[in-house]
Amino acid sequence: MTLRDAFETDAAMFTSTSDFGETVIYRPRLVSERNIAAVVIRQQAEQVSGDENRVATVFEVHVANNSTTGIATTEIDLGGDMIDIADRVGKTPKPRSILQILDQDEGMVVLRCQ
Amino acid sequence: MPVAEPTAVDVLDELETRLAWLTTSEIVFPSRENSDNDPEGKPESPKDSQVVVSVANLTRVADLDLPGNPPRECWELEIKLRLRLMPSETDSESIDWKLMRYVRDVRQAVTGGDTYLDDWFNFNGNALDANWGDTMERVSTDGTSQSDGYVLTLNIRIRVTPGAL
Numbered sequence: 001m002t003l004r005d006a007f008e009t010d011a012a013m014f015t016s017t018s019d020f021g022e023t024v025i026y027r028p029r030l031v032s033e034r035n036i037a038a039v040v041i042r043q044q045a046e047q048v049s050g051d052e053n054r055v056a057t058v059f060e061v062h063v064a065n066n067s068t069t070g071i072a073t074t075e076i077d078l079g080g081d082m083i084d085i086a087d088r089v090g091k092t093p094k095p096r097s098i099l100q101i102l103d104q105d106e107g108m109v110v111l112r113c114q
Numbered sequence: 115m116p117v118a119e120p121t122a123v124d125v126l127d128e129l130e131t132r133l134a135w136l137t138t139s140e141i142v143f144p145s146r147e148n149s150d151n152d153p154e155g156k157p158e159s160p161k162d163s164q165v166v167v168s169v170a171n172l173t174r175v176a177d178l179d180l181p182g183n184p185p186r187e188c189w190e191l192e193i194k195l196r197l198r199l200m201p202s203e204t205d206s207e208s209i210d211w212k213l214m215r216y217v218r219d220v221r222q223a224v225t226g227g228d229t230y231l232d233d234w235f236n237f238n239g240n241a242l243d244a245n246w247g248d249t250m251e252r253v254s255t256d257g258t259s260q261s262d263g264y265v266l267t268l269n270i271r272i273r274v275t276p277g278a279l
Contacts, residue, residue, distance in 0.1 A: 030204060048160050049257030051196045051265050053168040054144030056158050058258070079200030079261070080162060087157070094157040097200065099259055114159055114258055 007107025011064040014108070015039055024061075026071055027095060029080030036070050038063045040085055048114070057087045059096060059113040065106060073104050076111075083113055120240035122169070122191055122279055125270055128237040129167065129193070135227035136219060139163040160259030162200040165220060170194050172279070175271055178242065186273040188242065195220060195266040200259065209262050217250065217264055224268065237270065244270040 001009075015021040015037040022040060027033040039062040045055040061083060064070030071081075076098065084093035096113040103110040126143070133141045142158055144166065170192040178188035197216050199209065225234040235244035247267025254262055 029202070046258055048158075048166075048259060049196065049253070049261075051194060051251075051253065051256070052144065052166045054142070054158055054166065056160070077203045079259070080202050080204070082159075095159065096157060097159045097161055097259065099160070112258075 004106045007105055008064070008066070009107075011066070011107035012069065015062065015064055015070065022089075024093065025084040026063075027082040027084065028075065029077045036063060038070070038083070042087060042089075046114070056114050057096075059083075059085050059087075060102065061085070061098075061111045061113055063109050063111065065104065065109045071109055071111070073101070073109055076101065076109070083111070085113065119275055119278065120272060121274060122172075122189070122272060124240040125191065125237050125272060126167075126169070126193075128240055129224070129268075132227065133165060133167070133220070133223050135223040136163075136165065139165055139219075142166045144168060160198060160200065160257075160261055162198070162202070163216070164198040166196040166198065168194050168196070170267075178271060178273070180273055184275050187276050188271055188273050189279060191270045191272065192247075193268040193270060195224075195268060196253070197263040197266065198259070198261045199263055200261050201255075213262060213264060217266070220266065221246070235270075240272065242271045242273050244268060 017023055017037055020039045021037040023035050024038045025033050026036045041060040043058040045057045047055050065073055067075055078098060081098045082095040085096050086093045098111050098113050100112040102112050140161055142164060144158060173190045175188040175190050180186040197220055199212055225231060251265040253265060
């Protein structure tokens with residue numbers, strides 16, 4: 001097994017809904033949505049911009065770098081794609097914009113959503 | 115017999131109604147509600163084609179007061195319209211062209227939509243006068259959303275009973 005294979009195997013285990021993961025809906029800007037597994041770290045709300053009187057919760061979303069079970073780095077359209085996430089565990093998920101790729105390798109992608 | 119008098123909230127209601135003409139945009143009047151508590155509620159995420167409306171400074175305009183019984187006070191509401199276009203990895207059209215069209219559409223919505231209203235500035239009888247700010251502030255790759263846009267200023271003057279803003 002190569003190191004790249006190990007990354008991919010670890011990603012599947014890490015995002016497993018039996019362990020740390022949860023099922024979320026990925027909504028690409030141009031094609032239909034799909035269910036994926038993700039580890040969601042819910043952070044504090046941040047001001048969206050200095051010109052606006054509002055804040056919104058920030059999410060760090062870890063998914064497999066995979067176009068079936070997660071989100072492939074090749075398909076992400078920043079600013080247009082969204083992920084349905086509840087801002088507290090157990091509540092109704094709502095679409096949040098994918099704003100940044102925080103980290104990436106062959107196995108995992110870490111996204112910042114708000 | 116007491117007569118219903120317009121307030122700043124009536125003006126904002128009318129503004130919201132007019133901006134609804136932008137059917138492909140999301141109009142946000144920021145709240146502190148946790149929208150996840152409401153199945154119908156939308157999170158206020160930064161999105162493409164979004165207009166965020168907020169009230170900035172309120173300024174007394176004593177010159178336009180109306181003495182009488184009761185006296186009426188004139189206030190100027192500074193309304194900020196933040197127009198947002200999100201980045202895209204699939205749309206190669208010039209951002210400036212898109213922004214100019216968006217600015218035009220938002221201004222058209224405020225002044226009546228399909229049909230220009232000669233008296234758009236009184237907001238359906240709720241305001242004394244209104245005018246656009248002198249500058250439209252360009253915003254580039256701003257904040258957490260890295261979005262582009264403009265901040266339009268709309269100055270709306272209203273006359274209210276003292277204490278009834």
